[in-house]
Amino acid sequence: xxxxxxxxxCGPCAMYRRSALTLLLDQYEAQFFRGRPSDFGxxxxxTILMLKAGFRTEYVxxxxxxxxxxxxxxxxxxQQLRWxxxxxxxxxxxxxxxxxxxGYLTLDVIGQNLGPFLLAISTLAALAELVFGGSxxxxxxxxxxxxTMVRCSVAAVRARDLRFIGFxxxxxxxxxxxxxxxxxxxxxLSNSDW
Numbered sequence: 001x002x003x004x005x006x007x008x009x010c011g012p013c014a015m016y017r018r019s020a021l022t023l024l025l026d027q028y029e030a031q032f033f034r035g036r037p038s039d040f041g042x043x044x045x046x047t048i049l050m051l052k053a054g055f056r057t058e059y060v061x062x063x064x065x066x067x068x069x070x071x072x073x074x075x076x077x078x079q080q081l082r083w084x085x086x087x088x089x090x091x092x093x094x095x096x097x098x099x100x101x102x103g104y105l106t107l108d109v110i111g112q113n114l115g116p117f118l119l120a121i122s123t124l125a126a127l128a129e130l131v132f133g134g135s136x137x138x139x140x141x142x143x144x145x146x147x148t149m150v151r152c153s154v155a156a157v158r159a160r161d162l163r164f165i166g167f168x169x170x171x172x173x174x175x176x177x178x179x180x181x182x183x184x185x186x187x188x189l190s191n192s193d194w
Contacts, residue, residue, distance in 0.1 A: 006047065006058065007051075007105070008043060008047050009043060010065075011042065012065040012067040013065030014043060028045070028049055033192075041085065041087070041089065044087065048093050077177065080177075084178075085191070087113075088186055089189055091109065120179050120182075120183070122144050123179060126140040149165075152165050
C-alpha cells in the first residue's frame with residue numbers, strides 16, 4: 001500500500017474507478033493463459049492489469065466485506081487450488097511489471113513465492129532423511145520453525161498485530177495439504193476447472 005501497488009485487490013471488497021475499468025475491460029474479459037481461456041483468479045488478474053496500465057492500487061484498512069468461505073475440506077482444497085494457480089499465473093505476469101514499480105515490491109513478491117518453495121525443499125529433505133537415514137535431523141525442524149516464525153513475525157510487525165504469530169500453527173496444514181496442492185497447481189496451470 002505504501003507504493004500504491006497492492007498486488008491483489010480482493011474480489012469481495014475491491015472497488016475500481018469506472019474509467020479505469022472501462023479502459024481494461026476487453027483485456028479483463030478475454031483472459032487467456034497458454035492460449036486457453038482462463039476465468040479464475042479474476043481479482044488478482046484485474047489488479048495486475050490495473051498496475052500494468054499505470055493505475056495505483058490502494059489498501060483501505062477499514063473496508064468491510066462479507067464473503068462465502070468453505071466449511072468442508074473438499075471445497076476448501078478446490079478453492080486453494082484455484083488460488084494457487086491464479087497466484088502462479090499472475091506472478092509470472094507481475095514479474096515483468098515489478099521492476100517498474102519498486103525494488104521493495106520485487107523483493108516482497110519474490111519472498112512470498114520463495115518461502116513456500118524453501119518450505120517444500122526443507123520438507124522433502126526431511127522426508128528423504130527419514131526414508132534413507134531413519135530419522136529427521138533436528139536442524140530440519142529448526143529450519144522450518146525459524147522460517148515460520150520469521151514470516152509470522154514480519155506479518156505481525158507490518159500489521160502491528162501480535163495475533164499474526166498464531167499463524168505459525170498453520171505450518172502443519174501448509175506442509176501436509178497446501179504444499180502438495182501448490183505443486184499440483186504448478187503442474188496444471190493451464191487447467192481452469194473450478
